[in-house]
Amino acid sequence: MSGDRLLRAAARHSGAHLVALGALAILSAAGHLLLPAALGHTLDQLLTARPDATRWVLLCVALLAALAVCDAGEEILTGTVHARGAAWLRASLIRHVLAVGPRATSRFAPGDLVARMVGNAAHAGIGPATAALLLAALAAPLGAVVALGLIDLWLAVVFLAGAPVLALLLRAFTRASSDCLTRYQQVQGDLAARLAEAVGGARTIAAAGTADRERDRILRPLPELARQGHRMWQVQGRAAAQTGGVAPLLQLGVVATAGLQLAHGRLTVGELFAASRYAVLAAGVGVLVGYLSGLVRARTAGHRLAEVLAEPATEYGDRELPPGTGALTFRGVSVQRAGRTVLSGVDLRVPGGATYAVAGASGSGKSLLAALAGRLADPDEGEVLLDGVPLRDLTHAQVRAAVAYAFERPALLGDTLAGTIALGADLPRDAVVRAARSAHADDFVRRLPRGYDTPCADAPLSGGEVQRLGLARAFAHDGRLLVLDDALSSLDTVTERDIAEALLGPTTGRTRLIVAHRATTAARADQVVWLADGRVCAVGPHEELWQLPAYRKVFGHPAGESGRGPGQEEDLRA
Numbered sequence: 215m216s217g218d219r220l221l222r223a224a225a226r227h228s229g230a231h232l233v234a235l236g237a238l239a240i241l242s243a244a245g246h247l248l249l250p251a252a253l254g255h256t257l258d259q260l261l262t263a264r265p266d267a268t269r270w271v272l273l274c275v276a277l278l279a280a281l282a283v284c285d286a287g288e289e290i291l292t293g294t295v296h297a298r299g300a301a302w303l304r305a306s307l308i309r310h311v312l313a314v315g316p317r318a319t320s321r322f323a324p325g326d327l328v329a330r331m332v333g334n335a336a337h338a339g340i341g342p343a344t345a346a347l348l349l350a351a352l353a354a355p356l357g358a359v360v361a362l363g364l365i366d367l368w369l370a371v372v373f374l375a376g377a378p379v380l381a382l383l384l385r386a387f388t389r390a391s392s393d394c395l396t397r398y399q400q401v402q403g404d405l406a407a408r409l410a411e412a413v414g415g416a417r418t419i420a421a422a423g424t425a426d427r428e429r430d431r432i433l434r435p436l437p438e439l440a441r442q443g444h445r446m447w448q449v450q451g452r453a454a455a456q457t458g459g460v461a462p463l464l465q466l467g468v469v470a471t472a473g474l475q476l477a478h479g480r481l482t483v484g485e486l487f488a489a490s491r492y493a494v495l496a497a498g499v500g501v502l503v504g505y506l507s508g509l510v511r512a513r514t515a516g517h518r519l520a521e522v523l524a525e526p527a528t529e530y531g532d533r534e535l536p537p538g539t540g541a542l543t544f545r546g547v548s549v550q551r552a553g554r555t556v557l558s559g560v561d562l563r564v565p566g567g568a569t570y571a572v573a574g575a576s577g578s579g580k581s582l583l584a585a586l587a588g589r590l591a592d593p594d595e596g597e598v599l600l601d602g603v604p605l606r607d608l609t610h611a612q613v614r615a616a617v618a619y620a621f622e623r624p625a626l627l628g629d630t631l632a633g634t635i636a637l638g639a640d641l642p643r644d645a646v647v648r649a650a651r652s653a654h655a656d657d658f659v660r661r662l663p664r665g666y667d668t669p670c671a672d673a674p675l676s677g678g679e680v681q682r683l684g685l686a687r688a689f690a691h692d693g694r695l696l697v698l699d700d701a702l703s704s705l706d707t708v709t710e711r712d713i714a715e716a717l718l719g720p721t722t723g724r725t726r727l728i729v730a731h732r733a734t735t736a737a738r739a740d741q742v743v744w745l746a747d748g749r750v751c752a753v754g755p756h757e758e759l760w761q762l763p764a765y766r767k768v769f770g771h772p773a774g775e776s777g778r779g780p781g782q783e784e785d786l787r788a
């Protein structure tokens with residue numbers, strides 16, 4: 215969807231409010247057009263001491279009062295349409311980003327996404343009302359030219375002779391301001407992205423003592439922002455000066471012609487007065503420049519929102535899973551990232567109910583394999599099947615019900631700790647507590663004054679405790695496939711062993727795929743998938759693979775010596 219189509223959709227969403235605003239703005243423009251004629255006529259009535267002059271004065275007062283009411287109504291409706299537009303755009307964007315899934319943050323930096331959702335959505339939100347006001351504002355100059363023609367044809371001819379210059383100036387202004395606004399908003403997004411990164415890495419920056427360097431890095435785009443800001447002021451200033459020079463000349467031409475016509479007795483004093491007011495209205499480009507500037511800002515912001523919406527949402531099929539225990543199959547799976555093949559030709563079959571560990575050096579593709587198993591990512595080539603059904607063919611609800619995940623650094627979403635464990639399912643409290651016990655989280659949760667009802671934001675938790683809540687969430691959700699992506703890494707050895715024993719013991723009807731950094735975890739799995747450089751090197755029991763020096767090296771064990779596996783050593787230490 216283009217930026218303009220997005221703004222049109224936002225306009226449709228504002229519906230009745232926008233129509234009311236447009237109607238009021240047209241009414242106000244008509245009132246402003248009537249006013250000079252009414253004032254001119256009243257003046258003639260007063261100068262010739264006609265008996266109904268008082269009635270005309272009262273009519274003018276009523277017209278001015280009506281215009282004041284219109285202006286107030288316009289202000290209220292403009293604010294309402296702006297707010298509704300921005301709210302609708304933000305809601306659409308958030309829905310879409312969540313529908314795209316993890317891919318969204320690899321295409322756009324989180325800070326940049328926030329800048330688009332907050333700042334750009336607010337600017338784009340003013341688009342519909344500004345377009346309506348601009349159209350209504352155009353009615354005033356056009357109507358004023360017609361009124362000049364009705365008073366005297368020469369007045370309109372004189373004005374129209376100079377009008378193309380004004381039109382050209384407005385066009386040049388629109389182009390130049392659109393260019394610098396686009397750049398300005400890009401730089402703002404860049405700044406926001408840098409700031410969000412620094413906030414996320416505040417601990418690392420403090421530990422490294424690099425606050426000054428980080429501040430310089432965040433603010434590096436600032437001179438460019440200032441340059442674009444100055445350029446924008448220059449463009450606006452130049453437009454104001456140029457139109458401010460041309461408009462009075464046009465007004466002067468009209469008034470001089472009207473004066474000549476008055477001298478020849480073809481116009482009354484009231485008509486000359488009305489003509490001078492219409493000349494001001496017809497050359498009133500100052501208002502147009504203001505609306506044009508707002509519309510250009512809204513369109514450039516709309517374009518930035520449309521870029522996010524252009525990222526295709528994850529598509530789901532309509533198939534359901536047959537009965538099964540979670541047999542997982544990778545067929546010729548390859549994945550590219552940043553132009554590089556990071557998983558290549560992976561063929562793998564994990565039988566239903568089996569526990570497979572995934573081991574490999576850092577960057578070998580373990581997390582990517584785990585993400586593919588539950589459709590958190592899609593392969594560029596090949597396919598992944600669960601119980602014989604390609605994951606792409608399954609409904610969204612089926613995939614999420616069938617696959618539970620736990621991560622190294624789980625996000626504590628949900629209002630309370632109980633809510634974060636039950637996230638995505640309507641679970642009774644006893645199911646939440648059972649899951650927390652399996653993940654060794656029940657003890658520390660109960661020690662908190664409000665226990666399971668502690669708001670997530672108020673819970674002082676260590677990295678290992680957060681990880682246990684993430685595990686509890688995965689345990690609480692039934693499903694035929696459980697994927698743990700490095701989800702035991704922050705646990706102490708004893709807890710890790712206890713959880714792994716419970717987790718990796720014999721189960722009924724649930725397949726487990728576990729990214730393992732510790733040999734103890736790999737040793738407990740039925741089979742280990744050994745990855746190196748995005749390829750499957752071997753699949754086999756840990757004890758067999760342990761005979762291979764390169765495999766031992768994955769776990770930091772000297773490649774030359776097979777001896778007792780570090781899995782066993784850690785068990786003994788524990």
Ligand SMILES: Nc1ncnc2c1ncn2[C@@H]1O[C@H](COP(=O)(O)OP(=O)(O)OP(=O)(O)O)[C@@H](O)[C@H]1O
Nearest residue numbers: 320551552556574575576577578579580581582583
């Ligand atoms: N969005 C991305 N853009 C570019 N490269 C990526 C992206 N995601 C992953 N990669 C690359 O893909 C490769 C595999 O990444 P992955 O996270 O699966 O590794 P890993 O084996 O889990 O590593 P670790 O043990 O360190 O967590 C890495 O080289 C990584 O740099």
